[in-house]
Amino acid sequence: VTDTLIKPSSAPPLQRALTTALRSREIAVFIVLAALIALATVKSSSFLIGSDGWRNLLVTPSILLLLAVGQTVVIVTRNVDLSVGSTLGLTAYLTGRLFVDQPGIPIPLVFLIGLAFGGLLGLVNGVLVAFGKVPALVITLGTLYIYRGIFLEWAGSDRINASDLPADFLRLGNQQILTIPVLTLIALVVLAAVGYYLHTARGGRELYAIGSDPDAAKLYGLNVTKRVLWAFILCGALAGLAGVFFAARYGSVSSNAGRNLELEAVAAAVIGGVAIFGGVGTVWGAAIGAFLLVTIDRALPILGIPDFWQRAVVGGLIIGAVVLDRVLSARQERKLIEARAES
């Protein structure tokens, strides 16, 4: 056992793959998700089977998925972005306004504007955090107020209704390709791209290095400022995209759009195994965490628990995930120390 601990590459590849899979947080959370879906389907078959259930299962989490992916990129660098919910609300309203004020605007352009606008809001966060050298928690708490204030002030008592939006745009929320909703497909493509980048690209690995030890990363010669700046821009852009999704999915944008979502995005990441102090975790985990959170919301009433309890369950899950991480890492550390003492 000790040999594989110090020199993991000495083990046969199949065994190595198996141990990695067994230890993987992503798979553990996925099993919980699958069990939950199975349980809910047994109770009420319309949860999964049938076009509505299947579509809801896939399309509702896609908004939180985008937020969780962006949040993961930021958390991995040992920062946090609390303003994503406000960014989402502001962009969702902007989307509605674009359709109202510029009838006939092409839909792909709206998606691009959403991305760009969200990226701009992320840039503000990024500039303040990266160049101001101040904690992201405080800055993004401030921009949470500012963005939401701008959103509410701009919207006033006005709200975007489904009748204001073009039918083609609203159909995006229901349209399916090979039974998979279009919005989910887009979200999954984004997930795959960001996941691939974080896993293989130099820039992605540098984000992990920065999160593991910012000082060491700086001494090593990494451009910490630039990387953190881009992490915030990406997070903002994805929140902007999620805002466009929100408008397409729900067809209406009220002043409550995106409220509380920032904490859910952090929660999804933490449940998916992203360490809040950076350097650890994958977007795959965060994505499964997002699916789990949204699915719990839908599954609880079917399992006979009033959905008022949803937040309590989510809270319990977050604490459970953090405690589990702690126990596992303490055990790993102890084993490594023992192995070092023996060798």
Add this chain to the structure above:
Amino acid sequence: MSTPTIDRAVDGRTYAAYSRPLIWRLVLTREFAVIALLLVVFVYANGNVPNFDGPLTLYYLFLDMAPIMLIALPMTLIIITGEIDLSVASVMGLTSVMLGILYADAGLPMPVAALLAIAVGVACGAFNGFLVAYVGLPSLAVTIGTLALFRGLAVGLLGTEAITDFPQKWTDLAKERIVEGESYPMILIPFVVLVVIFALLLHFSTFGRGVYEIGLNDEAARFTGVNVELTKFWLFVMAGGVSAFAGIYYTLRYGSARGDNAEFYELQVIAAVLLGGVSIFGGRGALHGVIAGVLLIGVLSSAMRLENVSTNITNIVIGGLLVLSVISTSFLSWISALTSGRARRAEASSSPQQSDQSGADQPSR
């Protein structure tokens, strides 16, 4: 959430800083800047905002800000140790619901119900404190979890219904004035008592010195004999207890116990504390700055409300102030590094020897 900050947290404690006269050292602090800003805004509002000097303004300002003023006290200590508690508003909601259930459904007398509700809040704080101090989990993650958990319990227990049949005697007490006709409500009495307690605790006791030491370097604090775990544990318990008290006040003031009472208050409390000059990295901050910070938010919002500015603009201003207050520190140090760098370069070009001298005088960090 970042590390290279110790030098900034202790910047007032260098030899260079102590070479200034005492009066300058007192005036050139974040706390004094907030107090000055508060006075400026207050005087301006008194002179220019219609009805601001009326008897009701201050009364409602205190009534509205009381929960935030109360919770900001233990929150200050928690943030000075470098931790954070995001669950305070959820504790308020949970105690509000507990009070309603214990009083209206279980039929307990109000003081007993209130005490039990406070016990629930203390238990919530102890749960946070145990996980943070003894299990060693990051407080940000733990309290995001308990934010959802406690709020979920509150919403789960009551659903969407509200308990409103509280006796007039108690709901009036929450709104009563200390002296009839004056603008100071009764809630200021427990607030002042708590301010005295927390000021003694933070600024005049070994416990308080321990709080600062933990924030600067908890490893070093442990070596100097501070019981780091116990200190953090007690701070979270205090936050739970005070939040519970604020939750009871909130319930009685609005006469209704609901699961979603006081939602999002945690962000306001933290904004007020940080505005008051407490460093989010820990190790720096003082209570008088925090109280000025809370009052600044209160005065700004009531002045802007009287000017018919919407609450959205008020929120934008508060958010902007929060960002400015943290940015200003690094902006000022950037400026001073720039100017001192220029001075040093100028010296270096005139006489290289002298510049070596001044370089040696620089306190090493």
